[in-house]
Amino acid sequence: MKKWEIDMTNLSIGCFLTMIILSVIFVFLPYNETLLNIYLIIMSVSFFLFIAGLVGIMEQKKEDNNQLIANMNAFQMEYDDYVKKIGVVQSNTCATLIDIDENGFHSNILQYIWIENDALNMFPMSNYYKLVETSAVKKPDILKLKRRTIPIESILYFEEMGELRKYTTVSGGGSSLKGALFGYVIASDAGAIISSREPVKTEVISEDDRKIELIYKNSEGEIKNLEFTHDAHEALKELIPSKDMRRIIRLNMLDCDNKAVKNENKKKEISSADNIKDKLRQLNEMMEEGLISDEEFAKQKERILNSF
Secondary structure, eight states: OOOHHHHHHHHHHHHHHHHHHHHHHHHHHHHHHHOOOOOHHHHHHHHHHHHHHHHHHHHHHHHHHHHHHHHHHHHHHHHHHHHHHOOOOOSSSSEEEEEEOOTOOOEEEEEEEEEEESSSEEEOOSHHHHHSSOOOOOOGGGGGGOOEEEEEGGGGEEEEEEEEEEEEEOOOOBBBBHHHHHHHHHHHHHEEETTTBBOOOOEEEEEEEEEEEEEEEEEEOOOEEEEHHHHHHHHHHHHOGGBBBBHHHHHHHHHHHHHHHHHHHHHHHHHHHHHHHHHHHHHHHHTTTSOHOOOOOOOOHHHHHHTO
């Protein structure tokens, strides 16, 4: 806030208080023409300065608003040049990152999000910084906006946290004095009873505290996490579907089922192989005992082996 703006504000407040105090004093003082003239002069000057202060404040606010717009436009130009310089992909796919600063303050900042060089890339969009961090006296430092890159192989998973709750509220249905009087006028006592009832209203209320959490390992191998609002769910499912925790769980369950089937088939194969060995052993014994000829032995052996 500029010094002369503070002076104008104090001037208006001071003149307003002066007029109030003089009015109170004038009420209790005895009538005197000289004092009356002095009172009128001081009141006139105070009123004039009060109006001048208000006009100054309004002009300053107008100037501040113009300067705010100028700073927002200047920041947007810097932003556009910067994203081109560092290669930000301004795609239609975006997600809202819940950013937490060193003081623990949460900010929901919409991010461009895309896949490049086998990595998930994010870069903040300009709207938050224009609307929240730009004022008439300053604009954000463009160099503080950082591109975040996470190799896909280092992403462990992302999952939906929280829940969406819906419940219905019912209101009305009670007695209304206005409705009762109107009903009495048109239909006496019966009309009053009917018209006194207020209409029943139902309203479905939603409480959504769902968030998306992305878990990954940084370059030092430490487990880190990022939190997004729920709008990131579809974006991440589109860009890195293999990291969706629900999909990972389903694939693991399917893999377990497949392993169980393979183990069962393997057991059957082992059992079948043992059965074949028994049959071949019996067939060999029959040939050695002369129960079957060499030709019959060869035919039966081929049939048994083909059934395996």
